[in-house]
Amino acid sequence: MTEYGVFLPVAAGGWMISETAPYPPATYEYNKQVAQLAEGMGLDFIMAMAKWRGFGGTTDHWGESLESMTMMAGLAEATSTIKVWATVHANLVNPAFAAKVFSTLQQIAQGRIGMNIVNGSYADEFEAMGAWDPNMTHAERYRMTNEWVDVVTQLWEKDSVTFDGEFFTLTDCESRPRPSIKPEIISAGRSESGRDFQATWSDGGFLGSDSLEQMAEFSRDVHARAAAKGRTTKTYSMLTIVLAETDEAAEAKAALYGAGLDREALSNMRRSWGWDADRALSWAEDAKGEEAFQTPYVVGSPATIIDRIRNVVTTAELDGLMLIFPDYVNDMPVFGETVLPSLRAADDQATAAA
Numbered sequence: 339m340t341e342y343g344v345f346l347p348v349a350a351g352g353w354m355i356s357e358t359a360p361y362p363p364a365t366y367e368y369n370k371q372v373a374q375l376a377e378g379m380g381l382d383f384i385m386a387m388a389k390w391r392g393f394g395g396t397t398d399h400w401g402e403s404l405e406s407m408t409m410m411a412g413l414a415e416a417t418s419t420i421k422v423w424a425t426v427h428a429n430l431v432n433p434a435f436a437a438k439v440f441s442t443l444q445q446i447a448q449g450r451i452g453m454n455i456v457n458g459s460y461a462d463e464f465e466a467m468g469a470w471d472p473n474m475t476h477a478e479r480y481r482m483t484n485e486w487v488d489v490v491t492q493l494w495e496k497d498s499v500t501f502d503g504e505f506f507t508l509t510d511c512e513s514r515p516r517p518s519i520k521p522e523i524i525s526a527g528r529s530e531s532g533r534d535f536q537a538t539w540s541d542g543g544f545l546g547s548d549s550l551e552q553m554a555e556f557s558r559d560v561h562a563r564a565a566a567k568g569r570t571t572k573t574y575s576m577l578t579i580v581l582a583e584t585d586e587a588a589e590a591k592a593a594l595y596g597a598g599l600d601r602e603a604l605s606n607m608r609r610s611w612g613w614d615a616d617r618a619l620s621w622a623e624d625a626k627g628e629e630a631f632q633t634p635y636v637v638g639s640p641a642t643i644i645d646r647i648r649n650v651v652t653t654a655e656l657d658g659l660m661l662i663f664p665d666y667v668n669d670m671p672v673f674g675e676t677v678l679p680s681l682r683a684a685d686d687q688a689t690a691a692a
């Protein structure tokens with residue numbers, strides 16, 4: 339069964355960098371509405387990212403954002419069946435602290451909690467808080483995160499942990515009560531280290547890629563690496579949905595969203611990815627409207643969206659998708675009525691045929 343979830347708009351503006359797109363607010367009330375809609379529709383999970391600094395521009399994109407773990411504590415209480423995946427930065431949070439936070443969250447969620455582990459790849463947000471080590475390489479960050487999750491899972495399993503690692507030292511460290519059900523581990527990455535981390539530790543891994551074919555390659559790689567370790571890791575990706583009654587109306591919506599591309603915020607986002615300021619500025623000045631979409635997206639009527647989503651899932655060999663809606667509260671009910679039932683039915687047929 340393909341899993342479908344929602345990427346909660348925990349940061350203002352969601353995943354559209356545009357003056358002419360809807361602007362989901364970074365409020366708990368809005369995210370609660372989205373979470374409850376997702377559960378009502380029968381989606382499988384909600385996930386909230388962790389972000390510490392926005393990108394400015396005319397839209398102040400992501401300038402306001404809520405903290406992921408505390409928001410998800412509330413949403414775990416506000417929901418009852420959907421899986422709840424909160425994000426934690428291994429580079430910021432001591433593993434003993436995180437172990438207890440997620441044991442607590444697991445009690446609130448009654449077994450539905452997932453821990454999305456990220457290791458902080460965007461320098462500016464950590465430089466701002468004096469928490470960026472410019473000498474730490476990508477490989478070192480993953481070595482640190484491997485130790486971090488090792489310690490966290492040991493604390494969930496043992497009464498006392500003593501650990502003398504390259505990055506962490508624990509002496510008779512306790513974290514009780516232990517979670518009755520181990521929180522699911524989630525992570526996101528596309529590099530080889532990222533994929534290896536997913537295969538080693540994660541129940542679910544989010545992939546990024548330049549094409550569906552490359553996504554399939556990465557997905558097969560994660561599945562194979564996990565199998566070699568005697569584990570299973572499900573693979574996911576993100577997809578933004580622009581849905582309307584007809585293809586023409588949906589295309590018009592997408593064009594409208596693209597017309598208001600916030601070039602300043604776009605350029606600042608590229609800079610935060612490590613691009614040189616001049617290059618980011620000139621690239622953003624020439625960027626097409628489609629760059630207003632921060633993720634891959636599909637546009638169309640319900641029938642078209644069903645085809646496109648099935649094509650993404652099968653071509654990219656994914657176990658699930660995390661959906662993004664430009665206008666969550668208005669788009670999700672339509673998706674729930676006109677698209678999701680067909681996706682579920684197609685899955686049921688495929689399962690029956692297998």
Ligand SMILES: Cc1cc2nc3c(=O)[nH]c(=O)nc-3n(C[C@H](O)[C@H](O)[C@H](O)COP(=O)(O)O)c2cc1C
Nearest residue numbers: 387388425456458459526527528529532544545546
């Ligand atoms: C679905 C998804 C969610 C992510 N969420 C976060 C996040 O909340 N915070 C963050 O700092 N990075 C986040 N990232 C970035 C990843 O953790 C990772 O740094 C990035 O994909 C680069 O991959 P690599 O580590 O393999 O180089 C996310 C990436 C994806 C694809």
